[in-house]
Amino acid sequence: MTRLKMFLAGMAILLLTCLALMAQAPPAGNAIVVEPADPQIVAAMKDVSAQRIQQTIEKLVGFQSRHTLSSEVPASSGKGINAAAEWIRSELESYSKACGGCLEVKIDEFTQEAANRVPKPTKLTNVYAVLRGSDPTNASRIVLVTGHYDSRNSETNDATGASPGANDDGSGTAVSMECARVLSRHKFPASIIFLIVAGEEQGLYGSAHFAKMARAEGWNIEAVMNNDIVGGDKTPGDTKQDSHIVRVFSEGIPSNATEAELKLIRGVGGENDGASRQLARYVTSVAKEYFAAKEFHPLVVFRRDRYLRGGDHTSFNEQGFAAVRFTEYRENYGHQHQNVRTENGVEYGDLPKFVDYAYVANVARLNAATLASLASAPAPPAKVRVLTKALQNDSTLVWEASPGGLATGYQVLWRDTGAPDWENAQHFGNVTQATLPLSKDNVIFAVQAEGAKGHRSLPVVPVPER
Ligand SMILES: [Zn+2]
Numbered sequence: 001m002t003r004l005k006m007f008l009a010g011m012a013i014l015l016l017t018c019l020a021l022m023a024q025a026p027p028a029g030n031a032i033v034v035e036p037a038d039p040q041i042v043a044a045m046k047d048v049s050a051q052r053i054q055q056t057i058e059k060l061v062g063f064q065s066r067h068t069l070s071s072e073v074p075a076s077s078g079k080g081i082n083a084a085a086e087w088i089r090s091e092l093e094s095y096s097k098a099c100g101g102c103l104e105v106k107i108d109e110f111t112q113e114a115a116n117r118v119p120k121p122t123k124l125t126n127v128y129a130v131l132r133g134s135d136p137t138n139a140s141r142i143v144l145v146t147g148h149y150d151s152r153n154s155e156t157n158d159a160t161g162a163s164p165g166a167n168d169d170g171s172g173t174a175v176s177m178e179c180a181r182v183l184s185r186h187k188f189p190a191s192i193i194f195l196i197v198a199g200e201e202q203g204l205y206g207s208a209h210f211a212k213m214a215r216a217e218g219w220n221i222e223a224v225m226n227n228d229i230v231g232g233d234k235t236p237g238d239t240k241q242d243s244h245i246v247r248v249f250s251e252g253i254p255s256n257a258t259e260a261e262l263k264l265i266r267g268v269g270g271e272n273d274g275a276s277r278q279l280a281r282y283v284t285s286v287a288k289e290y291f292a293a294k295e296f297h298p299l300v301v302f303r304r305d306r307y308l309r310g311g312d313h314t315s316f317n318e319q320g321f322a323a324v325r326f327t328e329y330r331e332n333y334g335h336q337h338q339n340v341r342t343e344n345g346v347e348y349g350d351l352p353k354f355v356d357y358a359y360v361a362n363v364a365r366l367n368a369a370t371l372a373s374l375a376s377a378p379a380p381p382a383k384v385r386v387l388t389k390a391l392q393n394d395s396t397l398v399w400e401a402s403p404g405g406l407a408t409g410y411q412v413l414w415r416d417t418g419a420p421d422w423e424n425a426q427h428f429g430n431v432t433q434a435t436l437p438l439s440k441d442n443v444i445f446a447v448q449a450e451g452a453k454g455h456r457s458l459p460v461v462p463v464p465e466r
Contacts, residue, residue, distance in 0.1 A: 030424035032413070034288050035454045040186050041372045045290060047182040048368060050361040054352075056091075056174040057231075057360075060084060061164040061352050066151040068199045068206075069159035071123045080160070081198060084149055085125045088173070088196050092129040092180060099184045103129040103194075110209055117156055117202040126206045128195040129180050133375065135189035138404040142221045143374045144193040145179050145367050146207065146312055147172025147228060148200035151350070154339040156201075161339065166352040167231030167328075168336045169200065171360050175227040175326075178364045179371060188375035189406060190222075200228070200312055201337075207312035215319040222458060223279050223374055224323035225367055226313035232359030233332040243359045244296050245329040246366065250280035251304035255317040264463065269417060272302065273444060273461045275322035276313075281421050282458055283324065283370050290369045296362045299329065300420070306331075322458070326363055377455035378406035381432075384447045385465035386440055395440040397462055398433045402449035409450045412436060413459050414443040422446070422459070 060066065063084045073080030089105060096103035108126040112118050127149075133139030151165025152158070164170075173196050180194035199205030207226075214221055232243050253265060254274045265271060280300045287298050305311050305325055313323035332354070340349030382400040397412060412434050415423040427450070428434045436445075446459035 030426055032422060032425045034285070035456065037289055038372070038376065038453060038455070041290065041369050041376075044182045044186055044368050044372060045365040047185065048178055048361050048364045050357040052181070053174045053178055053360045053364065054355075054357045056177055057166050057170040057355060057357075058352055059087065060149065060170040060173060061166050063087075065160055065163040066149055066165055067159045067163055068124065068150045068202045069118070069122060069157055071125070073160065081150060082125070085127055085198070088127045088149060088177065091177060092127065092194070095181045095184050096129065102184050103131055103180065105129045108210055108213065112199060112205045112209075115203065115205070118205065119157065124198045124206050124209065126195065126197045126210050128193055131180070131184055131188070131192040131194070133189050133191040134187040135404070135406070138189040138379065138406060139191050140220050141190035141379055141404065142193055142219055143190065143223045143371050144195055144221055145176050145225045145227070145371055146195040146197060147174070147176045147226070148198065148206065148312055149173045149196050150198045150201050150206070152201040152337055154337065164340065164350050164352070166350050166355050167229055167233060168350055169228045171229065171231035171355060171363075172227035174360060175230060175364045175367055178361075179368045183368055183372060186372070188372060189404075190375040192371050192375050197312060204310065204312055204315050207315035211315040211319040211321065214321070221316070221321045222380070223282075223370075224313055224316040224321050225283075225326065225370065226311055226316075226323060227326045227363060227367065228311045229327045229331060229336065230360055230363040231354070232328045232356035233330070233335055233354050234356045235332050235335070235354055238330075238332070240330055242329040243356055244294065245299045246296070246363050247301050247327050247329060248280045248283050248298045249301045249303055249305050249325040249327065250274075250276040251317055252277050252302060254320065255304075255314070256320040268464065269444070270461065275458070276304075276317060276324055277302070278446070278459050278461070279322045280324050282374070283366065284421060285456075286370045286373050287366055291366070296366070298366065302420070326367070328359070373455055374458065376451065376453065377457045378402040378449040378451045379404045380457040380460045381407070381410060381447050381449050384460040384462040386445060386462040388440075388464040388466055393439045394435055394437055395445065396433065396435045397445060397447060398465065399447055399460075401432055402457060406451045407449040408452050410434070411448050411450055411456065413446045413448065414438060417442065417444055
């Protein structure tokens with residue numbers, strides 16, 4: 001064989017090998033691409049300070065009791081829930097002053113009629129700050145973070161006995177306040193509300209009042225994140241706590257679903273796809289973007305709250321809002337709802353020394369990143385439907401454009417019906433219809449809007465168009 005022939009034969013083999021490899025290569029994948037981190041959000045997360053959180057929690061504990069029924073104790077005494085409310089309000093005002101008055105600090109005060117755990121009409125005070133959206137057409141969209149500042153000890157109605165409530169829920173109060181402090185240095189198209197409520201321990205009265213007000217006044221709240229017991233209890237000798245994990249609880253079937261909606265949920269297998277569950281999955285997607293999983297990650301629990309329990313997000317769920325609860329991985333029941341004491345060498349009570357401030361800071365960072373992502377993203381697409389008139393193995397989804405003008409495109413997500421989280425995605429341009437070669441019998445779809453900087457809205461699962 002001449003050298004030329006050998007060379008040509010070699011080239012031919014190389015070419016054939018390349019073609020064979022190309023044929024074997026997997027098709028252009030539909031794997032979900034993690035959004036690039038937004039430098040503004042990274043900067044806000046960096047500003048979250050474990051030391052500030054510690055100061056906040058220690059200050060709250062200093063009021064000795066923040067029991068809801070202590071509202072007859074004057075704020076001037078420096079003790080009780082009024083003094084705590086007054087301090088939270090003044091702190092939020094100071095954050096606002098630092099950003100040129102960018103926060104509207106407000107009080108939602110009302111009289112709770114006598115009820116279970118409320119022996120007589122009692123004044124309740126919720127405190128909140130609004131970071132108004134910078135885009136006039138998107139400012140009516142709201143994302144909200146909350147925690148409760150009331151506390152309790154072993155006696156449900158002990159209004160004045162020591163109730164430090166460092167973890168339950170000084171930690172959640174500190175998360176809401178720290179999010180206000182770091183996010184108020186930035187601008188977002190949609191509005192963010194930082195809420196701190198009373199009355200949780202007596203029966204979710206503060207959040208119930210606030211959620212009803214929001215519903216009655218037609219507030220467009222896209223997401224509620226409730227932080228309750230996010231202190232990462234670090235009892236000496238406890239080897240089962242995990243400071244890398246925060247649990248995120250979400251309901252599957254909406255609390256306020258009508259009979260007709262429940263029938264539809266059964267008909268389409270939508271039991272695992274309520275709006276709150278989409279929010280929980282969204283938190284997971286944000287965590288993948290801003291945390292290394294081995295450092296810190298959410299554990300999504302498919303349950304509205306801990307077993308048979310409830311919290312302030314439940315009040316929002318019952319008014320039809322998407323709402324989830326963040327709670328530490330492993331609770332220590334000797335350090336919540338307990339009189340401060342030592343028995344047989346065991347320390348009881350919800351004391352600051354059991355709080356892991358670095359952990360609370362990570363919870364605050366995850367909350368801040370989720371709030372900022374949603375407030376930067378376009379509104380979700382409206383009226384998302386899957387066409388069902390004709391029986392076919394392809395699936396066609398239609399929707400109305402994301403209101404507010406921020407969307408530059410859309411992404412269709414899907415997963416196997418048994419899969420816990422979205423598995424696949426396909427991008428589409430600025431369109432309102434997409435057909436995929438997949439059977440709606442076998443997968444669950446959702447559509448989310450995408451903005452110019454890659455921020456994505458909450459996904460919306462289609463309803464059938466018949
Ligand atoms: Zn609590």
